[in-house]
Amino acid sequence: MTTIARIAVVVPCYRVRAQILQVIGAIGPEVGWIFVIDDACPEQTGDWVKEQCADPRVTVLTHSGNLGVGGAVVTGYRRALATPAEVVIKLDGDGQMDPAQIGRIAGPLLAGQADYSKGNRFHRVSYAQGMPALRLLGNAGLSFFSKLSSGYWQLSDPTNGYTAIRRELLTELELERLARRYFFESDLLYHLNQARALVIDIPMKARYENEPSSLQPMKVFWPFLLGHLRNGLRRICYTYFLRGFSVASIELLLGSILLVAGGGFGLWQWHISSESGIPATSGTVMLAALPIILGMQMLLSWLNFDVASEPRHPVHPMLRDRQTPTSQRD
Template sequence: MAKQKKIKQSVGNPHIAVVIPAYNVATHIRNVIKNIPPEITNIIVVDDVSKDETASVVRRTRSKRLHLLKHKKNCGVGGAVLTGCSYALELGAEIIVKMDSDGQMDPTYLTALIQPIIDGKADYTKGNRFLHARELRKMPLKRRIGNLGLTFLTKLASGYWNIFDPTNGFTAIHRDVLRSLDTEAIAWDYFFETSMLLELHRLQAKVMDVPMPARYADEPSSISLTHSLVNFPGQLLFGFLKRLYQQYLLFDFNAASIYFLLGLPLLLFGVLWGLIHWYISIDTGEVASTGTVLIAVLPIILGVQFLTQALSLDIHSVPQQAIHTCEKIPTMNNANHSLTNYWRKQTTD
């Protein structure tokens, strides 16, 4: 294991909390807790109605900084993280880290994950397992292939073209940004990390990747590749369309807006015209005229060009400034959608 680096303090001593969603991880949770470095102020374990001895193991792990929350009902990994984050805010945490409970995340990289937020260079940081070739070879091939596909779709949907490995669950966020999130827009299941990126882009928060290897031992993956490939694309498509509407029509109107509005109708018209007349040609046995073909081809060419230019502008519009360093950032005015007292509604006494 790499030697743990101490966190550089830019101003004072930041209150850092680690949130660990836990479900049936009695064999791993003790070591995960014990390996968290002393610079971390609070460790919050959220037991998501485990069927094993997870809660008992946490209770037997003696630490003044350790807090155990128990859900009333199973809420999924996203629901557990929201509960833990809500409690961390009440404890006064300035930076909240999310770690999985299966031991696959190396706590020696906590410093690297947190430091960009302390330095005001990012609002939200996440791990990237694809920059360590040796450790990457240990990642199951199916998981690697699935991650590559989901990464591109997530870039397109979220607008964060500068990130990779979007399903990586080793993340950190500044409290001011966390308070601004709409909890209703955050998924409770394994779409959680991706839905966070969609919501962060709405706030124009700066997201940064932090290179770190994953550790794979005897623990099985808790997320099904088949489930992800079946369920994620539809959610990502909805997120993409919602982002386009908000970013290029509702909150702003710029050159990219014009390119999208011109390119998409032209492309659809050309494709539909071509398909209709292709079917007519097959049905009648008559070859389509040159003019008919051109009416299909020209809109397709123009549509692709407009959409390519819009995509180029979209890639260059990735948020570049950490919003938590600004005097004013967007706030969540709807109390029912905020994290205030969220944990009280979800946990037992």
């Protein structure tokens, strides 16, 4: 089977009137459906597309109020599920994502090799050339927290919005629970991990010219950080104490207790020593150091287990069998 009419593209639009027609015009014949989501754009991008675009694949959906990029993509996802599309691409309308890469992004999913794919602008140093320094720094700074919150330790460039997802995963996910603003892609990774989806990176070059961006890195840094910490805690509690309990769960729990207890005891003894002027004995130092050392060893062992437990096999075939009525199966 060819890739024609197996791919749908969702294009969230906000202040992209100057770029949107060029973006749509560059989408190749491998795409069967294009959903342009006007997220209450003050430039009336949706109306502009209706007036100027004659591509029969294009459907314009308009929000009466701004829901954010995540809200716009979820609207497109729901509409794409009404088509026979097997893979749904999220492509921004600002021109920073090359539509010629759609085949590369969707290819592994159409071949059944993965459940979700995303662009990676850091695969090579040269690929990130042209990316604003502030955005590059912020992306690198949040990368570790994204790995912790999502459980996908091998992924890079977590905020890359050039993504593809299998329809089986869209049916499985609770779309209404996904973040609606810029944290959308990062939050989606957390939910994909809970579904045990196989996620892969697709190397791509950064594409920054004169396109405007409504993303303000310093403004979203703290919401991103708090979102990652929240999701990380939720993932750890659910994975290691609710869904399953193993030796790694004991290592995480006991290691955390020993690290906190040793650190707290050491600080308390340091305070007493500084107040009295009497140096702490070697025995007291060991009482503080030993729990810290053991705690760190246990946490590192847990971390090794967590990295090794990243999903390795596509889950969509199993989901497809579960979602397909028995009467419709071969």
